[in-house]
Amino acid sequence: MREWQWLGVAGSTLVAVGGLFVGVGPSGDAVQLPHDAVAAILWPMAVCYLGMSLLILAWWAIGRLRPEPAVVIRTAVMWAIPFTLSGPIFSRDVYSYLAQGAMTAAGIDPYRWGPSALGGELAANVPPIWQDTPAPYGPVFLRLAGAVTTLTRHELWPGLIGMRLLAVAGVALLAVTLPRIARECGADPSTALRLGVLNPLVLLHLLVDAHNDAVMIALMCAGLLLALRHRPVLGAVLITLSGLVKGPALLSLAFLAVLWAGRLPGRFRLVRAVGATLVISGGTAVAVTTIAGTGFGWIPALRAPTRARTWMSLTTDLGGLLGAREAVWLAGLLLAWAITLLLLHRVGTGADMVAALGSALVAFVLLSPVVHVWYLLWGLVPLAAAGAERARRLAACASPVLVLLAPPNDAPPGAPLVLGGVLGTAAGLLVYTVVQATRRRTGLVLDAA
Known part of the structure; x- marks a missing residue:
């Protein structure tokens, strides 16, 4: 076990080191690279992919050993430590979080104005496409981000660490639930x-890049746990x-309502459960939004992410080929809802509910106009805890592929990325083979003794 734990630590360290060169650190803080553009990207990219490969292979090896939960948590802490003080590597979203949090704290309406209205160092690091885009996040997250920027006095690096600590808190809650x-x-x-x-x-995207999805998924899973334990009111809250962190989590309410209905006595159980869920959720949303003082602008702002274009979106790619992107987007959305309705009919037990919800969230992501690899964690994390073996295998098989499909800094396809990825992954496989052979040789020697 120890060799795999330390192999994962080596992988995390290599990703953090490579990220200094090809990550998405703050403007002006990047390590100086060679003038040769290919060399500047190729070798740091190879280091990152070597680290990513070692993490994946160590993760697979540990899974075959079936360790106790405490060992898994201890291993996660070991693998996360090298990322503690690193900058973001794969995505610049955290800069938008900081700018929108600072706007909220300063009384600037983030649902009306983009980060450019804030100005300063925090806004300067936001990608151009989002400079004039209102926040698509809910009031809970904006207030959390505002608290981080206030506590860190609007300083960039302390703010990045603060947002990462928020993501760590989310993953820690997942470790509990x-x-x-x-x-x-x-x-x-x-x-x-x-x-x-x-x-x-989870480690490379939710933690390293401090995505608010960590908080969203953690609160969603905490609510699911309460619902499973016959506390649907608190679960709905x-x-x-x-959902007031990030909207997609609200889909969970439909599955909670169906599970709740199955446990109620008497007639009109589904109507009563759905009605109660809507009242509880609506009341919570109104109360929290009023207390936060941000207004309800987050509802129309939910469309903001569709301004981006990602090659992983099936509907965007197909729509582009057919020259009817919006029509294909609509068709994808309708198909996702149809799949969700079919899955809702399968909810009988708590295990059914968790597996069906995870599958529905995966369907919505795959059929949405914008797909990022960490979005798939919305569904893969619930599937990880579901009783359905097929669903858990899906989560286990999809995760490594998704890790390798997301290069640092969302680098465009090209020779440096391809060569760096191939070299790094091949080196990772070689290291894994050597470690595996050493373990077997050591085991044979011990058996002979």
């Missing part, structure tokens, strides 16, 4: 932790709070 959800679903808690917390996709 996922094994409990797994037990409720009759699944293995250790496997749930390995797929939902130790997962390289927590899921609503998760």
Whole structure:
């Protein structure tokens, strides 16, 4: 076990080091690179991919050993430590979080104005496409981001660390809730932790890039756990709070309502459960938004992310080929809702609910206009704790592929990325083979003794 734990630490360290050169650190803070453009990207990219490969292979190896939950959590802490003081590597979203948080704290309406209205160092690091775009996030997250920027006095690096600590808190909450959800679903808690917390996709994207998805998923899973334990009212409140971080979590309310209906006595159970869920969720949303003082501009602002274009979106790619992008987007949305309705009919037990919700969220992501690899964690994390073995295998197989599909700095396809990726991945496989052979040789020697 120890050799795989330390192999993962080596992987994390290599990703952090490579990220100094090809990551998305603050403007002006990047390490100086050679003037040769290919060399400037090729070797740091190879180092990053070597680290990513080692993380993936160590993760797979540990999974075969079926360690206790405490060992999985300890391993996750070890692998996360090298990223503690690193800048973001794969995505610049955290700069938007800081700018929008500072706007909220300063009384500038983030649902009306983009970060350019703030000015200064925080806004300067926001990508141009989002400079004039209102915030697509809910009031809970904006107030959390505002608290971070206030506590760090609007300084960039302290703010980045503060946002990462917020993501760490989200992943820590997942470490508490996922094994409990797994037990409720009759699944293995250790496997749930390995797929939902130790997962390289979680470490490299939710933690390294401090995505607010960590907080959203954590609150959503906490709400699911309460619902599974026959506390649907508190569950609906927590899921609503998760939706007030980021909207997609609100889909969980539909599955909570169906599970709740199945446990109610008497007639019109579904109508009563849906009505109660809507009242609780609506009341929570109104109360929290009023207390936050941000207004309800987050509802129309939910369309903001569709301004981006990502090659992983099936509907965007197909729509571009057919010359009817918006029509294909609509068709994809309708198909996702149809899949969700079919999955809702399958909800009988708590395990059914968790597996169906995870599958529905994956369907919505895959059929949406914008797909980023960490979006798939919305569904993969619940699937990690579901009792359905096929769903857990999906989460286990998809995660490594998604990690390798997301290069540092969202680098465009080209010779440096391809060569760096191939060299780094090949080197990772070689190191893994050597470690595996050494373990076997050591085991044979011990057996002979």
